[in-house]
Amino acid sequence: MKKFRFLSVAALLVVSLSATAMAAPKSIKVATDATWPPMEMVDSNKKVVGYDIDFLNAAAKEAGVTVEFKNTAWDGIFAGLDSGQYDAIISSVTITKERQAKYDFTDAYTSIGQILIVPKTDKTSKTIADLKGKKVGSQIGTTGSMEVKKVAGVESKTYDEIGLAFEDMAAGRISGVVCDEPVAAHFALKKKEYNDKFKIVGKAFTKEGYGIVVKKGNKELVALLNKGIKSVKAKKIDTKIHTKWVK
C-alpha cells in the first residue's frame, strides 16, 4: 500500500511536471464486468472493449498511467476491490449513496438513466408499474434491479448477466427488462436476433452518473483519475468515444 501511495504521488508529480503525460511508469489494475455492451464487453478477439474501456484508457493517458483490465463477474466485483485484487472498478457503476458509504467514487464521467424494454407484442405497458403481477428481469445488484424492487406487485428476477435476462424475455419467461439506456439500445435495437422482438418503452426514468470506484480512502487514485476525466472532457475526447460506441 505504501509503495502504491508513493507511486501514485510520483505519478501525480510527473503529470504536473511534464505537459506530455507519458513518462509515468505506473500501471493500475481495473476490474470490469464485460457483459454490459456497449459499455464493456468481450469482442471476437477475446479482448475487453467498449465505451468505459476507451474512456478509461483515454483518461489514464491524460493522467499518465497505464491500465490493465481484469474481466470480473459483476456480483463479486466489489468484494474483489475489498480484498485488493485490483485498484479500481470501471463497469458502468452508478454513483449511489449506498455505494458511496462503502467505496469512494471519482466524479461522474457520463450520465445515463434506467429504461424499460418489453416484447413488441406488449402494446399497453408504459412503466414498470404496468407490469404488476408479472416478472421483470434485471442484472443482480444493479440500479436497474433496485428500481424493479421498488415497484410493489412486480416480481423481480435477477440475472448474473443482462444478456441472460434478454434471452429469457425472448423465451417468453419474463415480461420486461430494466437496464441502462445504452445497454437497452444495444440489445433492443442493434442486435438482429432481438430487434424484431423487443422495444424500448418511453424515456429513461432515472438520472444517474457513472463513476469509477476505488477503495474507501484511496484519495490519491481518485484525484489522479478525476484529473484524467476532466482532461478527457475538456478535450472533448469523450464525445468521440460516445459516437464510436453509443451512437
Next chain:
Amino acid sequence: MLDNQSNHTPIAVGDGAAIPHKSDAGLFTAWRIAFFGSIVLCLFLAFGRPDQYMAIFKFVPDGILITFKVTLGAIVLAIVFGLIAGLGRISSNRFINGTASLYVEVIRGIPLLVQLFYIYYALGRFIKIPDMLSAIIAMAFCYGAYMAEIFRAGIQSIPKGQMEAALSLGMSRRQAMHQVILPQAFKVVLPPIGNEFIALLKDSSLVSILAVSDLLRRGREYASETFNYFETYTVIALIYLIMTLFFSKLISIMEERLNEGR
C-alpha cells in the same frame, strides 16, 4: 462403484454426501458438533449481532423454500427417470437397452452446470417451459442418469435364483419383477438414493444461475446490494449445512429402520 456393494456396506461412498453411521463414532460426534454448533451459531448471529445478521435471516427464507421445492421436485422426477432408465439398462431388448445406456452415458458426461444452461437457455429457444419447472427438469434429467445406475445395481444385487424361483412358480417376468425383485431391490437402493438426495440438495444451489430465486440467489442479491459479503455467505453456508446435516440424519434413521426389518 455401486456394482460391488455388498450387504455390509449399504451406502456407497458417493460425491461427498456423508451420512454418519452410529458405528462410525468419529463422524457421528462430528455430525453432532457440526449440527448443533451451526444452529447455535445461527442463533447467536441473529440475536447477538442483530444489526448485521438479522436482515439477512429475514431476506432469505423464501429462498430456502424454493431450494426445497427444486430439490423435492427434482428427486421425485429423477427417481421416475432413473427407474425407467435403470429397467431399460437391464432390458434384453437391444433398442431399449441401447437408448437407456446412451442416456446414462451422455448425461453423466456433461457437467450439471452446462446441462442447466443447455436446458434452460439453449432449449428455451424451441420449447417454452417456465423457469422453476425447467430448473427441476434439468436437475432431474441429470440425476436420473445416476439414479438409473443405482436402480440397475440394486436390481442386479438380488440373486438370480429369486427370479428363477418366481418364474418356476408360474409368475410372468413382469409379475416377478413387480412382486419379487423390485420390492427387495427397493431396500437396497434406498440408502444410495438418500445420498443422491443430499447431493442434489447441495447441487440445487446451481439453479441460482437460472435466475431461480433459491437460497444462494437470495444471498447473492442481498450481498450485491449491501456489500456484506462475509456476513451473507456465512449465513448461506450455515443454512445449507444445517439442512444437509438434518436430512443426512433423517436418512440414516430411515436406513436403520430398514435394516431392522431385514
